[in-house]
Amino acid sequence: MSASPDTAASPVMTLDELREEFEFLGNWEDQCEFLIDVGMDLPKLPAEDKNEQTRVHGCQSLVWLTVDEADGRLKISAESDAMIVNGLIAVLLATFDRQTPEDALAVDVEEVFSSLGLDEHLSSARKSGLSGMVQRIRGEAARLRVEDAE
Amino acid sequence: MNHDATLTTSQASGGRQPSESNSRTPHAPGADAPGSPTPPPPTPLDVDAIRAQFPILCKPLPNGKTLTYLDSGATAQKPTVVLDAMRDCFETYYSNVHRGKSTLGRLVTKAVEASREDCRRFLNAADVSEILFTAGTTAGLNLVAQTWGRANICEGDVIATTVLEHHANLVPWQMLAKETGAELRFLPLTDDGRVDMDRVDEALTDRCKLLAITACSNVLGTLPDVKALCDAARAVGAVSVVDAAQFVPHRRTDVRAWGCDFLVFGAHKLYGPTGVGVLYGKRELLDAMPPWQGGGNMISRVFADRSEWAEPPAKFEAGTPPIGEIVGLGAAVRWVEDLGWEALEAHDRELAAYLLERLEEVPGLTVYGPAANERAALASFTVDGAAAEDLNFLLDKRGIAVRHGHHCTMPLHDLLGVPATTRASLGVYNRAADVDELIEALLAARIRLRLA
Numbered sequence: 331m332s333a334s335p336d337t338a339a340s341p342v343m344t345l346d347e348l349r350e351e352f353e354f355l356g357n358w359e360d361q362c363e364f365l366i367d368v369g370m371d372l373p374k375l376p377a378e379d380k381n382e383q384t385r386v387h388g389c390q391s392l393v394w395l396t397v398d399e400a401d402g403r404l405k406i407s408a409e410s411d412a413m414i415v416n417g418l419i420a421v422l423l424a425t426f427d428r429q430t431p432e433d434a435l436a437v438d439v440e441e442v443f444s445s446l447g448l449d450e451h452l453s454s455a456r457k458s459g460l461s462g463m464v465q466r467i468r469g470e471a472a473r474l475r476v477e478d479a480e
Numbered sequence: 481m482n483h484d485a486t487l488t489t490s491q492a493s494g495g496r497q498p499s500e501s502n503s504r505t506p507h508a509p510g511a512d513a514p515g516s517p518t519p520p521p522p523t524p525l526d527v528d529a530i531r532a533q534f535p536i537l538c539k540p541l542p543n544g545k546t547l548t549y550l551d552s553g554a555t556a557q558k559p560t561v562v563l564d565a566m567r568d569c570f571e572t573y574y575s576n577v578h579r580g581k582s583t584l585g586r587l588v589t590k591a592v593e594a595s596r597e598d599c600r601r602f603l604n605a606a607d608v609s610e611i612l613f614t615a616g617t618t619a620g621l622n623l624v625a626q627t628w629g630r631a632n633i634c635e636g637d638v639i640a641t642t643v644l645e646h647h648a649n650l651v652p653w654q655m656l657a658k659e660t661g662a663e664l665r666f667l668p669l670t671d672d673g674r675v676d677m678d679r680v681d682e683a684l685t686d687r688c689k690l691l692a693i694t695a696c697s698n699v700l701g702t703l704p705d706v707k708a709l710c711d712a713a714r715a716v717g718a719v720s721v722v723d724a725a726q727f728v729p730h731r732r733t734d735v736r737a738w739g740c741d742f743l744v745f746g747a748h749k750l751y752g753p754t755g756v757g758v759l760y761g762k763r764e765l766l767d768a769m770p771p772w773q774g775g776g777n778m779i780s781r782v783f784a785d786r787s788e789w790a791e792p793p794a795k796f797e798a799g800t801p802p803i804g805e806i807v808g809l810g811a812a813v814r815w816v817e818d819l820g821w822e823a824l825e826a827h828d829r830e831l832a833a834y835l836l837e838r839l840e841e842v843p844g845l846t847v848y849g850p851a852a853n854e855r856a857a858l859a860s861f862t863v864d865g866a867a868a869e870d871l872n873f874l875l876d877k878r879g880i881a882v883r884h885g886h887h888c889t890m891p892l893h894d895l896l897g898v899p900a901t902t903r904a905s906l907g908v909y910n911r912a913a914d915v916d917e918l919i920e921a922l923l924a925a926r927i928r929l930r931l932a
Contacts (some may be wrong), residue, residue: 412870
């Protein structure tokens with residue numbers, strides 16, 4: 331089975347909505363199908379933003395990620411060629427997007443992943459890909475915080 | 481090396497187009513006319529009877545699905561005879577080998593040496609002392625690099641290999657080249673991923689001291705002309721090292737017909753256990769080269785300050801070997817031989833042809849590598865718009881085991897220009913129906929990913 335279309339159609343879900351859906355689905359196979367649905371609805375990056383600079387290495391699949399700032403908050407965009415990875419990107423957006431750099435750096439991302447059971451189900455390769463994206467976001471958040479302070 | 485090579489076999493853009501499949505059979509003797517995807521004709525191999533010997537193929541997966549195992553290139557499943565042989569060893573005569581003169585010691589030594597003789601016969605080696613037990617293919621290749629290589633490779637020498645190689649047959653040579661100042665050179669490939677036999681002299685120069693070549697690419701299924709390459713290596717005074725890890729389950733191996741100097745394979749891709757493999761080396765080379773790991777069994781006399789080495793194969797077998805696994809390897813070798821190479825090779829060829837024929841039905845699918853009649857029964861492919869990671873999940877959900885990623889061949893994937901491929905690799909227990917399952921799942925995956 332897969333997630334109800336209207337839930338999956340929302341490109342930007344909150345962390346609570348994600349947790350709720352994961353809990354409802356219960357098993358990893360269906361949660362993965364849900365991640366694919368969410369991933370397919372994720373807004374795409376503009377073609378010019380998919381370059382070597384924005385590429386996140388360490389993922390099995392291709393991933394590009396940009397972090398900008400608007401009104402003192404992070405504006406994160408990312409895309410992968412793999413829909414499951416796009417689903418995981420949606421989790422990262424729910425966690426970090428539109429946060430202040432300060433708040434983004436304070437997030438306990440391990441707690442977020444474990445609340446969704448991702449720590450248990452993701453292969454080590456996917457985990458390292460995911461942590462590559464987290465590091466990129468944190469690095470940019472740290473840089474923006476310094477810039478804000480100056 | 482030809483970086484423009486696309487190494488693609490077929491680029492299906494819509495339905496099946498047999499008229500466009502001529503690139504797949506450029507060297508066909510005219511026998512395999514393109515036709516509708518009919519299952520291959522019955523072969524002397526009784527695949528149903530073979531499947532019944534593999535417990536894992538006869539029980540449902542945790543998700544209730546039946547296993548469609550298309551990942552034998554990563555590791556093959558084990559028949560009951562192998563499991564029974566190992567269990568019998570551990571239950572009835574297990575003790576350490578070559579050590580005490582006890583009843584069990586004699587029995588276990590006899591069993592291990594019988595496996596060595598099985599492997600000698602399997603490879604058609606001249607003498608049983610040329611069969612070294614290792615921890616596997618990787619260990620065998622590192623052994624050659626670290627012993628023969630360090631003793632014989634000097635600054636300015638050339639080590640010739642190909643970008644087809646698994647990292648196990650590349651990284652040890654990179655390390656050796658770095659250590660010695662030797663130069664790595666790559667034999668040019670044809671556009672369809674075969675070794676370009678007209679251009680071997682570009683790497684096999686007078687400076688070349690070693691040729692390291694796979695007998696079967698784990699990604700493309702390419703079957704290089706190993707004999708011709710070993711001849712070419714010998715002609716320039718180079719030693720040949722053959723990585724037969726992928727080759728041994730698909731075709732009969734004959735080290736004397738090939739004239740190779742070293743050859744490696746692991747038991748686990750040959751329906752045997754993990755943790756054990758064979759390094760074949762010509763006796764005169766084994767005599768001349770230094771040992772690798774020091775320890776028990778590999779010495780004839782140890783003094784406080786120095787040691788004298790045992791004769792091969794013991795010289796290269798320090799420590800307690802994987803005893804039960806060696807027994808399992810012998811059982812696997814005998815089991816494969818009993819199936820008969822003629823039947824086994826015919827089955828493999830039919831599966832390869834059927835696999836490539838049916839993959840063409842999947843829109844947007846690209847198979848990499850040579851035509852079906854130039855490869856073992858395996859194929860790596862990409863599907864436009866479908867990441868290998870997503871395909872893997874969607875296939876796995878249906879009980880279909882394939883592998884996705886770079887398959888330990890990053891340089892080859894750089895050449896292919898793709899970050900990852902999906903590989904279906906078939907074994908003796910696979911049937912046309914397994915290929916049918918794969919095709920159905922790929923078509924369904926395209927629908928799931930909104931590509932159709």
